[in-house]
Amino acid sequence: MTGASAALKQPVPVPALPRLRAPLVFGILLLLFIALVARSLYLQWIDNAFLQEQGSSRHSREIEVPAHRGRIVDRAGEPLAISTPVKSIWALPGQVEIAPGKLALLAQALETTPQALAKKLDDGSDFVFLAKQVPPEVAGRVAALRIKGIHDQNEYRRFYPAGETMSHILGFTGDRDVGQEGMELTQQEWLGGKPGSRRVIIDRRGDVVEDVEAIRAPQAGRDLALAIDTRLQYLAFRELKAAVDANRAKAGGLVILDAQSGEILALANWPTYNPNARNKVAREKMRNRALTDVFEPGSTLKPFTVASALESGKVRPDTVIQTAPGTFTIGSNTIHDAHPNGALTVEQVIQKSSNVGAAKIALSLPPATLWQTLSDAGFGTPPNTGFPGEVSGRLRPAKTWKPIEQATMAYGHGISVNLVQLARAYTVFASDGELKPATLLKGSGPVAGRPVVTAGTALAVRHMLELAVQPGGTAPKAQVPGYRVAGKTGTAHKLEGRGYTNKYVSSFVGFAPASNPRLIVAVMLDEPSAGAHFGGEVAAPVFSAVMGSALRMLGTPPDAPQDNVILPVEGSEVREET
Amino acid sequence: MMVRLNLLLLAVLVLCALSLVTSRHQARKLFVELEREQAQARSYETEYGQLQLEQSTWAMPVRVEKIARDQMRMQIPGPRRIEVVPGGVPR
Numbered sequence: 001m002t003g004a005s006a007a008l009k010q011p012v013p014v015p016a017l018p019r020l021r022a023p024l025v026f027g028i029l030l031l032l033f034i035a036l037v038a039r040s041l042y043l044q045w046i047d048n049a050f051l052q053e054q055g056s057s058r059h060s061r062e063i064e065v066p067a068h069r070g071r072i073v074d075r076a077g078e079p080l081a082i083s084t085p086v087k088s089i090w091a092l093p094g095q096v097e098i099a100p101g102k103l104a105l106l107a108q109a110l111e112t113t114p115q116a117l118a119k120k121l122d123d124g125s126d127f128v129f130l131a132k133q134v135p136p137e138v139a140g141r142v143a144a145l146r147i148k149g150i151h152d153q154n155e156y157r158r159f160y161p162a163g164e165t166m167s168h169i170l171g172f173t174g175d176r177d178v179g180q181e182g183m184e185l186t187q188q189e190w191l192g193g194k195p196g197s198r199r200v201i202i203d204r205r206g207d208v209v210e211d212v213e214a215i216r217a218p219q220a221g222r223d224l225a226l227a228i229d230t231r232l233q234y235l236a237f238r239e240l241k242a243a244v245d246a247n248r249a250k251a252g253g254l255v256i257l258d259a260q261s262g263e264i265l266a267l268a269n270w271p272t273y274n275p276n277a278r279n280k281v282a283r284e285k286m287r288n289r290a291l292t293d294v295f296e297p298g299s300t301l302k303p304f305t306v307a308s309a310l311e312s313g314k315v316r317p318d319t320v321i322q323t324a325p326g327t328f329t330i331g332s333n334t335i336h337d338a339h340p341n342g343a344l345t346v347e348q349v350i351q352k353s354s355n356v357g358a359a360k361i362a363l364s365l366p367p368a369t370l371w372q373t374l375s376d377a378g379f380g381t382p383p384n385t386g387f388p389g390e391v392s393g394r395l396r397p398a399k400t401w402k403p404i405e406q407a408t409m410a411y412g413h414g415i416s417v418n419l420v421q422l423a424r425a426y427t428v429f430a431s432d433g434e435l436k437p438a439t440l441l442k443g444s445g446p447v448a449g450r451p452v453v454t455a456g457t458a459l460a461v462r463h464m465l466e467l468a469v470q471p472g473g474t475a476p477k478a479q480v481p482g483y484r485v486a487g488k489t490g491t492a493h494k495l496e497g498r499g500y501t502n503k504y505v506s507s508f509v510g511f512a513p514a515s516n517p518r519l520i521v522a523v524m525l526d527e528p529s530a531g532a533h534f535g536g537e538v539a540a541p542v543f544s545a546v547m548g549s550a551l552r553m554l555g556t557p558p559d560a561p562q563d564n565v566i567l568p569v570e571g572s573e574v575r576e577e578t
Numbered sequence: 579m580m581v582r583l584n585l586l587l588l589a590v591l592v593l594c595a596l597s598l599v600t601s602r603h604q605a606r607k608l609f610v611e612l613e614r615e616q617a618q619a620r621s622y623e624t625e626y627g628q629l630q631l632e633q634s635t636w637a638m639p640v641r642v643e644k645i646a647r648d649q650m651r652m653q654i655p656g657p658r659r660i661e662v663v664p665g666g667v668p669r
Contacts, residue, residue, distance in 0.1 A: 068627075071630075078637075079630050079631065079632060079634045080634075082627050082630060082631045082634075083627070084624060084627045084628050084631065085624050135622070159631050161631060161634040161635040161638055162638060163638075163640075167639065208609075208610075208613055209606050209609060209610065210605075210606065210609055213608070230638075230639065231639055234638070234640060234643075235639075236640035238643075343611075481657035481660075482657065482660070482662065549654075558662050561660065562657045562658070562660055563657065563658075565657070
């Protein structure tokens with residue numbers, strides 16, 4: 001023991017270390033340490049972009065905040081177009097892992113068969129829509145199945161409660177809720193919402209736990225109020241459809257204007273389509289004919305010829321014009337009246353719709369004067385309703401007119417118009433000679449128009465138009481019980497290729513109550529082929545039905561007794577030729 | 579003396595740290611709740627739109643007229659059956 005302890009006490013020879021070794025090691029360690037600190041400082045303060053991005057990509061997300069598209073409402077605030085959120089379900093077939101049992105559940109949720117679903121997933125494409133625009137509940141049931149490789153996305157779908165009665169005015173939107181036709185297209189800027197986005201922090205399960213910043217605030221679309229009155233629109237549509245069916249016409253249009261403000265209260269077209277199910281609708285049916293198609297107006301233009309002549313002082317309402325023998329030759333062309341009359345006053349020329357009379361009145365005027373009146377009444381320029389693709393019609397410059405052309409233009413041939421233009425032109429006679437702007441957007445009350453003729457001329461023509469619907473005129477069937485009506489028929493041969501055919505466009509434009517006009521109604525039927533084709537036979541009854549019901553709906557006080565309608569004895573009706 | 583003060587400060591520090599944790603937790607909880615309420619609000623908005631749509635679809639004149647004519651056998655009175663009361667506004 002003692003020996004051992006003695007041995008331990010023996011001084012152990014310590015190997016001598018090189019003198020600089022310890023400081024060297026220490027120095028190296030220190031340098032490494034400094035390098036580490038420097039690197040971390042560098043990463044923390046200077047070159048931090050990469051790591052920060054990596055970090056935030058693991059927990060921070062930029063998510064879209066959806067914005068609604070604005071509604072379209074009618075003048076009473078009744079909704080006509082509403083967007084509601086829907087979901088579309090899509091799959092990446094390569095990534096889909098699905099248990100056989102779940103396939104059946106998925107098919108059930110999507111209301112299809114497992115076979116159809118399996119076929120969709122096996123067709124070899126990288127991306128496939130399983131269901132488009134389904135209600136959120138359906139998408140919820142699909143999401144609850146938690147199938148890998150199946151996703152959904154938010155979309156909006158636009159619904160149109162009025163369906164086919166109003167499709168031409170409203171138009172429709174495409175997949176991304178962007179306007180493609182009609183008012184949806186022209187008012188895209190106003191209606192469209194701008195989605196916003198915000199940055200958030202999400203947790204492991206993908207739930208949002210914190211708002212970091214709002215990048216862009218969402219901007220909801222604004223509501224758009226149209227001038228349309230849903231009740232009148234339906235009435236117009238119903239009567240037009242009935243008339244097209246009854247007369248076996250190819251197409252038809254009906255416009256109701258507010259006589260005071262020029263607002264378009266109803267605009268119906270046939271044929272039409274249902275905007276809620278328009279997958280296989282022909283382009284043809286989508287045309288808003290009342291604004292995008294032109295036709296030769298025929299006799300509905302005569303009042304403007306007469307107004308121009310009254311205005312220039314060439315004639316007075318009681319000036320006598322010789323229309324016998326019912327034909328009138330200009331150069332090599334001859335104008336005919338179907339039912340020859342003798343000497344007629346200017347008033348009677350309108351009442352009986354004499355082509356010869358109208359042509360003689362027109363030829364008494366310098367071409368520029370007649371052109372000016374027609375142009376001031378809005379012919380030859382687009383009606384500016386704010387609808388895409390509206391046409392201007394054709395009114396050739398007065399300098400190019402030959403006498404025969406001036407004569408035919410007097411009764412509405414050699415000039416083309418659209419239905420809205422024609423209806424709007426009649427605001428001149430329904431007001432004190434002012435042309436009102438025709439608008440599809442809701443305005444606020446009466447508007448000042450552009451003067452076309454004096455109040456005296458407007459009143460005189462209005463009186464002639466009243467005569468035209470009374471017995472002895474061309475359109476007794478346009479009369480409305482309880483109201484005084486003023487209006488004019490038109491029956492025009494259709495122009496096809498190089499000449500006129502025996503197909504017709506029958507029209508009627510008029511307003512009521514004549515003592516204080518409230519509404520203007522214009523009806524046009526294209527190629528009626530069930531026998532009758534005169535405007536007074538075909539279009540006037542439609543006018544009467546629409547005008548009567550519309551005035552009653554609006555609560556307009558009657559200005560005539562209820563038994564004011566006097567129909568002429570059968571067979572004695574006066575018919576117009578054009 | 580110094581030791582006591584240090585202990586006190588330590589205790590205050592711990593308290594602060596704990597309260598930070600709880601308030602942070604609270605904030606998260608409230609935020610989640612806010613999110614839920616906002617989602618709810620959005621879904622009510624959606625539902626409102628759908629109800630408007632439904633109401634508007636039910637109230638379309640096409641349908642009203644069909645019911646009035648077919649089920650209730652109503653009809654528009656002819657001119658002979660209409661009496662116009664002079665002086666306008668009924669009371």
